[in-house]
Amino acid sequence: MDRADALRRQILDLVREYYAVAHAPAPFVPGTTKINYAGRVYDDRELTNLVESALDFWLTAGPYGQSFEKEMRKFFGAADFLLVNSGSSANLVMVSALTSRMVEGRLLPGDEVITPAVTFPTTLTPIVQNGLVPVFVDCELGTYNVDPEAVAAAIGPRTRALMLPHTLGNPFDLGRLVPLAERHGLFLLEDSCDALGSTWDGRLVGTFGHMASLSFFPAHHMTMGEGGGVIVNRSGLNRAAQSMRDWGRDCWCAPGQSNTCGKRFEWQLGDLPAGYDHKYIYSNLGYNLKVTDMQAAIGLAQLEKVPDFCARRRANFRRLYEGLRGFEDRLLLPRSLPAADPAWFGFPITVRGGLSRLELVRFLESRRIETRLVFSGNVLRQPGFRDIRHRVVGELTSSDTVMNETFFLGVYPGLTPAMLDYILEVFAAFFAR
Numbered sequence: 001m002d003r004a005d006a007l008r009r010q011i012l013d014l015v016r017e018y019y020a021v022a023h024a025p026a027p028f029v030p031g032t033t034k035i036n037y038a039g040r041v042y043d044d045r046e047l048t049n050l051v052e053s054a055l056d057f058w059l060t061a062g063p064y065g066q067s068f069e070k071e072m073r074k075f076f077g078a079a080d081f082l083l084v085n086s087g088s089s090a091n092l093v094m095v096s097a098l099t100s101r102m103v104e105g106r107l108l109p110g111d112e113v114i115t116p117a118v119t120f121p122t123t124l125t126p127i128v129q130n131g132l133v134p135v136f137v138d139c140e141l142g143t144y145n146v147d148p149e150a151v152a153a154a155i156g157p158r159t160r161a162l163m164l165p166h167t168l169g170n171p172f173d174l175g176r177l178v179p180l181a182e183r184h185g186l187f188l189l190e191d192s193c194d195a196l197g198s199t200w201d202g203r204l205v206g207t208f209g210h211m212a213s214l215s216f217f218p219a220h221h222m223t224m225g226e227g228g229g230v231i232v233n234r235s236g237l238n239r240a241a242q243s244m245r246d247w248g249r250d251c252w253c254a255p256g257q258s259n260t261c262g263k264r265f266e267w268q269l270g271d272l273p274a275g276y277d278h279k280y281i282y283s284n285l286g287y288n289l290k291v292t293d294m295q296a297a298i299g300l301a302q303l304e305k306v307p308d309f310c311a312r313r314r315a316n317f318r319r320l321y322e323g324l325r326g327f328e329d330r331l332l333l334p335r336s337l338p339a340a341d342p343a344w345f346g347f348p349i350t351v352r353g354g355l356s357r358l359e360l361v362r363f364l365e366s367r368r369i370e371t372r373l374v375f376s377g378n379v380l381r382q383p384g385f386r387d388i389r390h391r392v393v394g395e396l397t398s399s400d401t402v403m404n405e406t407f408f409l410g411v412y413p414g415l416t417p418a419m420l421d422y423i424l425e426v427f428a429a430f431f432a433r
């Protein structure tokens with residue numbers, strides 16, 4: 001074992017040396033270096049954690065996965081936290097869990113879930129995939145979130161849940177939507193995939209709803225390559241959520257463990273013979289949405305950096321905001337509500353005064369500045385979503401505006417002051433033409 005320890009130390013020293021040589025940042029050359037809208041930001045800690053987990057060769061979610069889940073439970077003060085393999089999977093787990101027989105007052109096919117028309121596709125698809133009916137409401141320009149009054153107006157006799165994203169990290173009106181959900185006995189699911197570290201009245205978003213989702217894709221606030229998480233804020237929901245993640249099984253043992261419940265051969269469920277092993281009892285139509293331990297190992301190193309990442313996102317946002325204020329007659333700049341302190345995912349801009357989004361975006365892209373659209377725009381105009389069963393309440397006017405006139409820039413921690421200055425110079429050049 002001593003020999004193995006010595007070799008391990010040697011390997012990790014080499015990895016640190018390799019990181020310093022092979023991952024050294026290239027100098028920024030304005031107009032030549034591509035300014036990505038997002039990307040992974042890391043140092044040798046992520047690399048050494050990844051190699052250590054590879055040397056452990058646990059492979060499936062194991063010790064690193066369990067540590068990560070524990071740290072996240074602490075971070076959010078949550079009843080539970082489940083690591084999954086993407087933000088999309090986190091949304092799938094949340095919505096599917098609400099349909100489980102393990103949940104009191106579960107959602108039934110045909111029940112309605114209110115959600116915005118401006119969305120990320122996999123915020124919406126689990127609703128449809130579970131036989132539920134999405135009820136679409138418009139968003140507000142500037143915040144790009146749902147208007148609480150539009151949500152209130154959309155509640156009908158079959159409405160059972162709200163599935164609401166904090167668009168681009170900007171908290172939706174939790175002050176009005178949480179009490180609205182409570183008054184009507186609705187489940188509230190927060191899609192916080194873009195909003196890790198954003199707060200409302202000083203409290204982290206993701207802690208308000210019954211459950212909330214996170215994404216750890218490289219564009220997000222922290223990454224493990226592919227990954228996501230379900231924050232469970234009501235203890236009655238965690239078994240259903242875990243079961244949906246873990247093949248639909250009834251058993252909740254961690255990988256490699258048996259008999260956590262202490263009565264492995266004494267359960268009597270369904271039409272199963274007496275003594276049927278609890279590990280092989282399936283109470284839900286579930287999935288396998290787990291991660292590998294290598295992903296969790298990277299996530300643990302990233303997690304330590306989240307406060308700094310979020311501070312840098314906020315600072316980059318402020319710098320762009322101040323720099324673009326002079327163009328407010330042509331650009332609608334983003335805004336957040338007074339109680340919100342967003343750790344922005346991006347910097348959304350809606351062009352106005354007859355300005356062409358395409359022209360501006362082409363100008364930026366041709367000068368190596370990456371841009372993105374606000375995901376689906378009005379999702380009902382997307383080819384895959386045109387024929388889904390749904391209800392619309394009110395006009396989707398702003399959703400159409402987002403589809404036609406909105407885009408976003410990056411604010412991720414990899415952007416340097418020199419890059420941000422260059423972005424602002426390019427905007428000035430565009431408007432000086």
Ligand SMILES: Cc1ncc(COP(=O)(O)O)c(C=O)c1O
Nearest residue numbers: 086087088120165193215216217
């Ligand atoms: C709001 C929102 N929800 C869900 C997702 C899906 O996350 P993932 O890419 O990890 O599946 C994304 C991805 O960017 C997102 O922005």
